[in-house]
Amino acid sequence: MSRTPHRLLAIAAGAAAALGVVASPAVASVNSADHLISHQQNASYSSNWSGYAKTGSGFTSATATWNVPSVSASSSATYSSAWVGIDGDGNSDLIQTGTESDYVNGRAEYSAWWEILPDYSVTISSVPVKAGDSITASVAKSSGSSWVISLKDNTTGKSWSSTKTYSGPGQSAEYVVEAPTVGGSQSSVAHFSPVTFSGLTVNGGNPGLVSSQKIILRQNGVNYATPSDPNSSGNGFTDSYTG
Template sequence: MGRSPHRLLVLVSGAALALGTAAVPAAASVNSADHLISHQHNASYSSNWSGYAETGSGYTSAAATWTVPSVSATSSATYSSAWVGVDGDGNSNLIQTGTESDYANGRAQYSAWWEILPAYSVTIPGVTVHAGDSITASVAKSSGSSWVISLKDNTTGKSWSATKTYSGPGQSAEFVQEAPTVGGSQSAVAHFSTFNFSNLKVNNAGPGLVSSEKIILRQNGVDYSTPSDPNSAGNGFSVSYTG
């Protein structure tokens, strides 16, 4: 079954517009736009992203470690993705890799994937992901348009790495817990367990996150996924389901 691209976040005058679709086991449309959500209370609000994004120029790598969150049963299908990436905030490019924690077809489902827009995401072979596993992942420019995408399951020791071609502008770096679009519609957020993003790096250095950079996932007036303030080093935070 085909898997569809992950979604973009575009910040426009303090509002968040989500574009595209996400890597989930369902047919989904590409580049379906969501409504604008206003910027309030020193945070950005998005219908599909929660976490942190650094914006500017010259971003050539991003890396993070996180624990794959578990998901609880829901009466209908719900979805979530944890990932690290470069670009996608303010432009239509994106290189990323991460893990999926979904509740669909009556069961919890977990997987690892990588993606370069506008192509579809690809399930990472040989790395079987479980809830509670520690994951370290990165995307990094090596030279020219060559980038290395890497993901390791620290719990099982299984790892994967590949060199891919990417020519995005390097205008942002992200650490995100996402609710994807499925079948052309914004998905409901999976009821995921609280987990941490840690050891964050941008261009091989700590990103120095500040609380005003946080992105809260809000749908229909409800905050479903909320990041904590950064830790004292500015290189980690937790994300909680708050719906």
């Protein structure tokens, strides 16, 4: 995930107004190394992703439900995003939607957003969220290069859905907590409360997650976020701050 830079905010906000969304005000830039993952035998490591990824081919939809994590106070700005998406593991394409839990300017901030790389994330202003809310989100191919991105706050009942153009290869599906790129640099991950992902699907079925597919967020030799083993059904797990 890459946050929208100030110089593009007015342009993006104007273009998105008719869709009921606004561009995120945080400074950011797309980084081609945003989602590089070091795959190893029993787990994978990333400087900004923690969670699970299914890899292969023919991925056309992914769905997840999770709780918006709260974040603890920090001496400097820290960021975290929980999301579901298609592609991004092993390629530079990605379609995704999720929620943001950050600690900036001396306070916690929460929001919902969507993004298609290489463009920047766009805030879904019609669905305000807060810590603890239950969120269900999905990305799904409808036909050709048309994809539907959907997000619902189950706690408030507010929802958003929009059809977008996306032509990625469909080589992976992810359920992730991320430390996004902000101001052109890798952000520090926020101290977030445990995030439980449940009801996961891929192509309409159970993803059948296994522990070897887990991704651990590691920065400077420290594991800052680590997912649990999958639940017994293979369609859920809990991601925790471990820094």
